Amino acid sequence: MQKGNAVYAQSGGVTSVINASAYGVIKRAFKTDCIENVYGALYGINGILEENLLDLQEEEPITLESLRYTPGAAFGSCRHKLPDLEKNRVEFERIVQVCEAHNIRYFFYNGGNDSMDTVAKISQISQQMGYELSCIGIPKTVDNDLPETDNCPGYGSAAKYNAISILEAGFDLLSMCRDSTKVFVMETMGRHTGWIAASTALARSIEGDPPHIILVPERPVEEDPLLARVDETIAQYGYCVIAVSEGIRTKEGKFWADAGYTDNFGNTQLGGVGALLQNMIKQRLGFRTHGALLDYCQRSARHIASRVDIEQAIACGKHAVTLSQEGWNGQMVTIVRESNDPYRWSLSHVDATSVASQERPLPDVYLNDDGFGVTEEFLNYCRPLIEGQDSPSYQKGIPQYARLQKYFLPKQLPEFLPSS
Amino acid sequence: MQKGNAVYAQSGGVTSVINASAYGVIKRAFKTDCIENVYGALYGINGILEENLLDLQEEEPITLESLRYTPGAAFGSCRHKLPDLEKNRVEFERIVQVCEAHNIRYFFYNGGNDSMDTVAKISQISQQMGYELSCIGIPKTVDNDLPETDNCPGYGSAAKYNAISILEAGFDLLSMCRDSTKVFVMETMGRHTGWIAASTALARSIEGDPPHIILVPERPVEEDPLLARVDETIAQYGYCVIAVSEGIRTKEGKFWADAGYTDNFGNTQLGGVGALLQNMIKQRLGFRTHGALLDYCQRSARHIASRVDIEQAIACGKHAVTLSQEGWNGQMVTIVRESNDPYRWSLSHVDATSVASQERPLPDVYLNDDGFGVTEEFLNYCRPLIEGQDSPSYQKGIPQYARLQKYFLPKQLPEFLPSS
Numbered sequence: 001m002q003k004g005n006a007v008y009a010q011s012g013g014v015t016s017v018i019n020a021s022a023y024g025v026i027k028r029a030f031k032t033d034c035i036e037n038v039y040g041a042l043y044g045i046n047g048i049l050e051e052n053l054l055d056l057q058e059e060e061p062i063t064l065e066s067l068r069y070t071p072g073a074a075f076g077s078c079r080h081k082l083p084d085l086e087k088n089r090v091e092f093e094r095i096v097q098v099c100e101a102h103n104i105r106y107f108f109y110n111g112g113n114d115s116m117d118t119v120a121k122i123s124q125i126s127q128q129m130g131y132e133l134s135c136i137g138i139p140k141t142v143d144n145d146l147p148e149t150d151n152c153p154g155y156g157s158a159a160k161y162n163a164i165s166i167l168e169a170g171f172d173l174l175s176m177c178r179d180s181t182k183v184f185v186m187e188t189m190g191r192h193t194g195w196i197a198a199s200t201a202l203a204r205s206i207e208g209d210p211p212h213i214i215l216v217p218e219r220p221v222e223e224d225p226l227l228a229r230v231d232e233t234i235a236q237y238g239y240c241v242i243a244v245s246e247g248i249r250t251k252e253g254k255f256w257a258d259a260g261y262t263d264n265f266g267n268t269q270l271g272g273v274g275a276l277l278q279n280m281i282k283q284r285l286g287f288r289t290h291g292a293l294l295d296y297c298q299r300s301a302r303h304i305a306s307r308v309d310i311e312q313a314i315a316c317g318k319h320a321v322t323l324s325q326e327g328w329n330g331q332m333v334t335i336v337r338e339s340n341d342p343y344r345w346s347l348s349h350v351d352a353t354s355v356a357s358q359e360r361p362l363p364d365v366y367l368n369d370d371g372f373g374v375t376e377e378f379l380n381y382c383r384p385l386i387e388g389q390d391s392p393s394y395q396k397g398i399p400q401y402a403r404l405q406k407y408f409l410p411k412q413l414p415e416f417l418p419s420s
Numbered sequence: 421m422q423k424g425n426a427v428y429a430q431s432g433g434v435t436s437v438i439n440a441s442a443y444g445v446i447k448r449a450f451k452t453d454c455i456e457n458v459y460g461a462l463y464g465i466n467g468i469l470e471e472n473l474l475d476l477q478e479e480e481p482i483t484l485e486s487l488r489y490t491p492g493a494a495f496g497s498c499r500h501k502l503p504d505l506e507k508n509r510v511e512f513e514r515i516v517q518v519c520e521a522h523n524i525r526y527f528f529y530n531g532g533n534d535s536m537d538t539v540a541k542i543s544q545i546s547q548q549m550g551y552e553l554s555c556i557g558i559p560k561t562v563d564n565d566l567p568e569t570d571n572c573p574g575y576g577s578a579a580k581y582n583a584i585s586i587l588e589a590g591f592d593l594l595s596m597c598r599d600s601t602k603v604f605v606m607e608t609m610g611r612h613t614g615w616i617a618a619s620t621a622l623a624r625s626i627e628g629d630p631p632h633i634i635l636v637p638e639r640p641v642e643e644d645p646l647l648a649r650v651d652e653t654i655a656q657y658g659y660c661v662i663a664v665s666e667g668i669r670t671k672e673g674k675f676w677a678d679a680g681y682t683d684n685f686g687n688t689q690l691g692g693v694g695a696l697l698q699n700m701i702k703q704r705l706g707f708r709t710h711g712a713l714l715d716y717c718q719r720s721a722r723h724i725a726s727r728v729d730i731e732q733a734i735a736c737g738k739h740a741v742t743l744s745q746e747g748w749n750g751q752m753v754t755i756v757r758e759s760n761d762p763y764r765w766s767l768s769h770v771d772a773t774s775v776a777s778q779e780r781p782l783p784d785v786y787l788n789d790d791g792f793g794v795t796e797e798f799l800n801y802c803r804p805l806i807e808g809q810d811s812p813s814y815q816k817g818i819p820q821y822a823r824l825q826k827y828f829l830p831k832q833l834p835e836f837l838p839s840s
Contacts, residue, residue: 010595013596014592014595014596016588043598043599046598046599070591071588071591071592072588072591072592072593072594072595073595073596074595075595076594076595076598077595077596077600078598078599078600079596079599079600080599160817163817163818164723164818164819165717165721167818167819167821168436168491168492168716168717168720168721168722168723168819169715169716169717169720171490171491171492171720171821172434172491172492172716172719172720173492173716174492174496175430175434175492175493175494175495175496175497176433176434176493176497176499178463178466178496178498179463179466179498179499179500180497180498180499184715184716202816202817202818203818205818206823272695275692275695290715290716291713291715292713292714292715292716292717293711293712293713293715294712294714294717295589295604295710295711295712295713296588296589296592296593296604296710296712297585297588297589297712297714299592300588300589300591300592301585301588302588303584303588303724304723304724306817383816383817386816386817386818387816387817388814388817389811389814389817391809391811394808394809396622396803396806396807397580397583397622397726397803397806397807397808397809398583398584398587398622398623398625398806399584399587399588401587401591403626
């Protein structure tokens with residue numbers, strides 16, 4: 001393999017374990033003969049375009065070690081989507097120029113399906129320009145909606161946090177429901193897929209345990225059957241706990257809650273479906289309701305992350321380096337489930353193009369026919385992913401998270417003015 | 421002291437450590453010569469009125485031990501407020517009759533300021549009726565708004581959970597703020613006092629750390645100065661994290677968010693102030709915002725409870741039993757701060773009447789003059805209360821919480837039909 005430097009960047013919505021993948025990349029890259037130094041790009045692909053590169057060799061070793069325990073994206077993330085390769089090559093050419101200026105031969109991009117589109121394009125353009133570069137994608141998303149991989153780093157921890165949150169809120173509600181709140185609605189992330197909402201089912205241990213109703217985008221949600229189910233549940237158990245994906249839709253395919261604007265990737269911004277359900281239940285059934293919207297907390301709750309998830313995040317980072325040393329390009333690391341009980345997994349890889357801008361919904365076999373819950377097959381799938389704890393260290397009652405000192409490399413190129 | 425049985429009941433909104441107080445009461449009561457058996461009342465004072473008493477001797481010892489680790493109110497809580505003693509004695513007389521029927525001589529009531537009103541009244545009526553009963557209150561509230569005690573069991577854990585949540589969400593926001601969300605609003609509990617919102621300041625470790633703005637009911641919140649501060653914060657740090665108490669008010673004393681109905685204690689129900697702020701910031705400043713409403717999760721997040729809080733909750737439960745054996749009546753256990761650094765505390769007690777239906781706001785000396793934050797004095801007060809962890813045990817990634825089997829005592833009296 002070509003001797004040179006490596007760059008690592010983070011993209012898209014963060015997870016509580018994306019920095020564990022960074023840790024894995026850095027750990028292995030510094031031990032790899034062909035990799036001379038490891039750089040971090042600031043704010044994802046922006047860091048390359050703007051030549052904002054961090055020299056990771058300069059960081060304190062303890063800081064790099066602590067990445068393993070730190071939520072958020074320590075290098076900064078971005079929602080910048082590269083243009084179509086055919087329409088606008090300027091940004092792509094700039095990326096290759098920056099790599100060339102810093103002798104970057106290994107490019108590790110940690111993100112979701114939009115980011116794998118970037119991986120595929122960068123691997124293409126560098127080949128077209130005759131610049132030897134190995135570009136490898138590392139999967140990351142709380143949504144668990146990437147195809148080709150059994151699960152995504154980030155999901156297990158979001159699942160665990162949401163399951164524990166609904167478990168604890170369920171104990172609260174159960175103790176208060178006699179003459180106070182009877183309905184609790186927890187809104188989870190999940191714009192197009194219900195993987196996160198589904199995971200709250202792991203909170204149950206005996207018949208009648210919450211959540212009693214799980215609503216996901218894969219099943220249309222209709223008002224009357226839902227209200228009937230709420231009513232029945234309260235009659236039977238005295239209370240009703242609902243987990244709802246932000247992206248549930250009507251029979252006509254319309255989002256229940258559409259805030260009316262879109263993000264930089266063109267995704268519709270949603271919000272407030274939990275409050276909407278609460279209001280409907282209060283008005284039509286007369287029950288007192290409460291609701292939680294955990295929002296960013298669910299993708300950054302590192303304090304209660306899943307050990308399996310962290311191990312996989314680290315392993316995916318390390319495997320990306322291994323693939324690059326084997327000469328692969330335009331690939332994304334995948335997790336393969338070898339067996340369920342005992343849970344065993346291994347790593348593999350696929351062409352980034354087969355993941356790019358694709359989404360994997362919950363398969364039918366994971367969802368109950370009535371549209372209000374998940375099957376035993378889903379529980380068997382999800383359970384191993386939340387297994388184990390991996391607590392950060394605490395000082396004065398607060399987790400100690402890493403902060404990079406950020407030692408910038410001297411810039412070699414003139415400033416880049418983006419086309420848009 | 422009179423030989424007899426003890427009863428324990430829980431009242432008001434739950435905390436993640438109220439069952440730790442139950443554990444303390446039960447642990448010490450079973451070791452006390454004068455106490456023959458310990459009963460639990462189901463759903464607070466309702467359990468006495470309806471003679472729904474649980475025989476705790478029948479529970480598995482492991483279940484009682486696990487109460488220490490279990491959120492919610494294992495015995496069921498209530499929001500039933502007893503009538504005025506002068507206007508309606510029927511309920512009070514019934515309480516004494518039920519105690520008499522089961523030879524209950526020790527009454528432990530675990531709750532907030534409304535519950536201490538109950539403690540005071542029961543101790544009065546039993547004396548008036550010539551029935552020897554020791555009635556002791558054990559403080560509990562996430563709101564930390566009880567007078568006479570340095571702090572309340574339940575607060576430290578809510579403070580810790582909220583501080584960690586805003587810390588983690590802050591890391592998330594910081595990594596995304598360049599081209600995505602710039603403002604994050606976390607709404608906390610706190611209808612009349614800002615103790616919980618204030619505690620999020622413990623998340624900070626260096627200058628510029630979130631939360632950047634803390635809004636509490638003790639300081640009127642005005643739109644223009646707030647928006648100016650948000651704008652300045654983003655100009656300086658690139659993002660802005662806000663913690664806001666649900667009960668903030670305008671200069672005229674009106675709640676910012678008034679849902680328009682009241683609970684059984686006559687408290688105005690609030691909701692949505694976070695969403696309201698988000699909307700205002702989006703519309704007037706044009707920044708993209710996100711927000712979390714942790715709701716019940718913040719008072720039941722036992723998985724990340726404060727060790728100090730749990731120790732105090734247990735100690736308060738035990739001390740209540742000790743007071744009863746010393747012949748006290750109509751008292752509430754209090755926590756006394758002996759020193760700040762090192763943190764040392766002891767237990768004492770006050771007349772329940774001096775706590776009943778009183779509220780303790782954040783003192784002026786804990787709040788910045790600008791109305792957007794807390795002082796070093798507050799941090800020194802609050803810091804020891806979130807110290808230490810006391811993790812529950814986990815199975816398959818989920819905390820293992822106790823469930824009482826509930827062995828009901830045979831009823832001795834005819835059914836009670838409440839007056840209201």
